[in-house]
Amino acid sequence: MSNPDHAIKKVGIIGSGQMGAGIAQISAVGGFETVVFDLSKDALDRCTALHNKLLSRAVEKGRMSQEDVDAAKGRITYANNMEPILDVDIIIEAVVENADVKKQIFSQLVKEVKGNPILATNTSSISITDLATSVGDAADRFIGMHLFNPVPIMKLVEVINGLATSKQTTTRTIAMAQAMGKVAVPANDRAGFVSNRILMPMINEAFYTWMEGVAEPEHIDDIMKLGMAHPMGPLRLADFIGLDTCVHIMQVMADGLNNPRYLACPLLKQLVTAGRLGNKSGRGVFDYSK
Numbered sequence: 001m002s003n004p005d006h007a008i009k010k011v012g013i014i015g016s017g018q019m020g021a022g023i024a025q026i027s028a029v030g031g032f033e034t035v036v037f038d039l040s041k042d043a044l045d046r047c048t049a050l051h052n053k054l055l056s057r058a059v060e061k062g063r064m065s066q067e068d069v070d071a072a073k074g075r076i077t078y079a080n081n082m083e084p085i086l087d088v089d090i091i092i093e094a095v096v097e098n099a100d101v102k103k104q105i106f107s108q109l110v111k112e113v114k115g116n117p118i119l120a121t122n123t124s125s126i127s128i129t130d131l132a133t134s135v136g137d138a139a140d141r142f143i144g145m146h147l148f149n150p151v152p153i154m155k156l157v158e159v160i161n162g163l164a165t166s167k168q169t170t171t172r173t174i175a176m177a178q179a180m181g182k183v184a185v186p187a188n189d190r191a192g193f194v195s196n197r198i199l200m201p202m203i204n205e206a207f208y209t210w211m212e213g214v215a216e217p218e219h220i221d222d223i224m225k226l227g228m229a230h231p232m233g234p235l236r237l238a239d240f241i242g243l244d245t246c247v248h249i250m251q252v253m254a255d256g257l258n259n260p261r262y263l264a265c266p267l268l269k270q271l272v273t274a275g276r277l278g279n280k281s282g283r284g285v286f287d288y289s290k
Contacts (some may be wrong), residue, residue: 002065008176009033010116012085013092014105016040016078017049019122020094022151028072029064029152030180035077037085041111044078051076054152082112090118090176092145097248099126104133106142110135120145125196125252127161139164143173146193147182149241157182158193191256196249197265200262203246206234207265210285217285237284238268239278243285247272 011027016038024047026035038044055072058064065074077084083092091113093105102121109119119142121131132142144160157177157277161170170186177184187193192200206220215223221233238246247269253262271277271284278284 006212007172008089010088011035011090011092011176012037012088012117013094014038014085014109015094016043017094018149019147019151021047021050022149023092023094024076025054025072025120025152026180026182028075029068030176031075032176032179033075033077035079035088037079037082039080041080044080049079054156061149065151082109086112087114087118089115090120090173094122097124097126097245099130102126106131107134110138116141117245118143118173120173122147125192125249125256127191127256128160128165132162132164140166141169143169144189144193145173145177146187146195146200148195155181155183156195157184158186158187158191158195160187160193162189192249192262193252197253200246200250200253203234203238204250204262204265204268207268208236210235211265211267226243239286239288241278242280243268243276244272244280 010033012035013024013027014037016024016036020036020038024034024036036044038047051073055064055069059066059069079085091109093102095101095105102123106119110167119135119138121128121144123131123144124146127140128144132139135142139162142162143165144158144162146155146158146160148154159170159173159177174184183262190197209215209220217235221236224230224233232240247264250264252260254260275281276283279288282289
């Protein structure tokens with residue numbers, strides 16, 4: 001895959017966790033000079049190790065040549081200071097799903113960046129218009145890019161315009177997503193956009209179905225996989241996403257849409273309170289400790 005001749009040449013990514021690492025990988029493979037910024041050197045080391053592992057696996061499975069992998073690795077810079085990401089064509093923020101944290105990052109960035117880069121957020125549910133209030137007059141360059149985990153595999157990018165986002169910003173963002181091998185699909189700026197607006201109530205209903213004794217978790221998941229052709233059952237998917245993340249997204253939707261029907265099921269909230277967050281904690285609906 002190669003980078004076509006369009007305005008975006010260099011991509012900056014804030015956050016080197018699972019999403020940030022995935023975005024950096026598809027950016028470099030897509031032919032873009034890529035800078036990954038994270039304050040934590042340990043996080044950057046984990047990100048580097050993940051890239052080495054996944055790209056080596058791509059060679060083993062015949063999806064990429066060693067030459068292409070070496071070229072992609074050569075396009076990635078890992079930085080634990082902000083300077084290298086201040087001179088790029090687009091900055092993609094991929095940090096914790098918290099509006100205040102994201103606003104703080106963008107309000108600092110907009111004062112220091114060189115030129116007029118696109119400012120993109122990988123939020124999965126927070127209003128783009130709200131986040132754009134942190135960048136003042138640069139709101140026309142602010143856009144939502146909701147990528148899906150695991151980023152190198154999932155094809156979809158939800159592209160969400162804020163109220164002030166310019167057509168040029170949208171066009172350039174979609175072109176970049178396509179160069180990264182993704183399919184960019186537009187959605188309007190409402191809490192949860194399209195994906196989580198539909199997915200989270202389904203996950204929530206699965207928890208209610210379990211809480212009310214209709215079926216056991218494995219049976220709920222089997223019915224949805226076998227009857228609806230879902231690759232993963234809703235409760236297993238919730239564990240994969242993170243139960244705390246699910247609760248947070250549901251709260252964002254309940255607040256943003258002013259509708260309590262989006263609030264998380266009591267059993268889901270109870271599991272989070274108990275520290276059973278899913279895959280990342282070793283136990284959620286299901287036990288992963290073994």
